[in-house]
Amino acid sequence: QxxxxxxxxxxxxxxxxxxxxxxxxxxxxxxxxxxxxxxxxxxxxxxxxxxxxxxxxxxxxxxxxxxxxxxxxxxxxxxxxxPRSSTAFLVGIDLGSQYFKAAVVAPGKPFEVVHNQHSKRKTPTAVSFHEKLRTFGDDALASASRGAAKTPMFFPHRLGKDLATATEGELNWLPAKVYPYTLGLNDSGSLRFDFGEEAYTVEEVTAHLLNFAKELARQAVDGISVTETVLTIPSDAPAQQRRGGPPPAPWGGP
Known part of the structure; x- marks a missing residue:
């Protein structure tokens, strides 16, 4: 400097x-x-x-x-x-079913777990499409009372699963009182959230969440660009779900 x-x-x-x-x-x-x-x-x-x-x-x-x-x-x-922007850093995202955490490794800085906008280390896996400006985490849960039908939450454990061949009982995995939005299936059998004029697959919603995690990490290191991302999922996830994890990553931005 x-x-x-x-x-x-x-x-x-x-x-x-x-x-x-x-x-x-x-x-x-x-x-x-x-x-x-x-x-x-x-x-x-x-x-x-x-x-x-x-x-x-x-x-x-x-x-x-x-x-x-x-x-x-x-x-x-x-x-x-x-310029300092020419340097870059590595971000690791631990994507769980209910929460995610992000950590950064930047040149000249120790390993650091990123805090969200509420100074918390773990962020709920929730995305709100209720307003024009999307909200994430705790803000999305707070807006769920006003727009629950457009607030997907706790969805990462459905990544990579083919629900086209699932039985009717297996499809009723979301309580209607907590998840009132309309669910559908894509041609590939993956889950889709229908919001009337808009519809998003579970991979696309996860990509929005990963992009939010990337922005939190970038703010923690004063705007340095991201070069590599390590995405981890729960250890008990089956092989099909492990294969469904990487596709949303490119959509989340560089």
């Missing part, structure tokens, strides 16, 4: 070194020009560069090559001046 004045200074140094590197590649005519004006720091560097890397034999030895010292300094400064 640099203060603005320090960053401007080092950016100027990096720009000067890039100019010097460019001149070293252009050939002896520009390198030998007496009209070239450089700052004192770069002038000393250029003087050492000119003696260490003579260009008199450039024509006979083929195309000129940049001085290794200048290249090294330019690359080093470029790495130092890279």
């Amino acid at each position: 640099f203060w603005p004045q320090e960053r401007q200074f080092w950016q100027g140094q990096a720009l000067g070194l890039q100019v010097a590197l460019r001149l070293s590649v252009c050939g002896p005519r520009l390198a030998g020009s007496r009209r070239l004006l450089l700052p004192p720091q770069l002038a000393r560097l250029w003087a050492g560069h000119s003696t260490a890397c003579p260009r008199k034999r450039a024509r006979s030895m083929g195309p000129p090559r940049p001085c290794p010292a200048v290249c090294f300094r330019t690359v080093a400064l470029a790495l130092v001046l890279c």
Whole structure:
């Protein structure tokens, strides 16, 4: 991290070194020009560069090559001046039937369990489609009293299950008092939530939840982008449900 004045200074140094590197590649005519004006720091560097890397034999030895010292300094400064957003972090999401937790591993920071907007480490697996702005977790449960028919909750344990061949008794797995929304099945047999004009599969609703978990993790590390995500499910989940876990992940965003 640099203060603005320090960053401007080092950016100027990096720009000067890039100019010097460019001149070293252009050939002896520009390198030998007496009209070239450089700052004192770069002038000393250029003087050492000119003696260490003579260009008199450039024509006979083929195309000129940049001085290794200048290249090294330019690359080093470029790495130092890279914005912090170029770094990335790893997020792990433990997706349970009723709650999920997220943890981040970022450069220079210890392993950290992410807190949600209510300063809690675990967030209910609930998504509310009642209003135009979707709400998640505790906020979704709070809005369920006003729009229970559009608030899927505690649904991850239905990922990857083919309900097309299920018996009628197996389909009645949600109490009508708690889950009053209309349920349907897709062509693949997966669960679908029907909200009148809109309908979402259980994979799509899970993707919304994973995207919310990703945003919580990004806020915890000051906006650094996510590169890798590790998604875990309950250990007692059958193989079919384990295969149904990964598909929602790409929909949740990078």
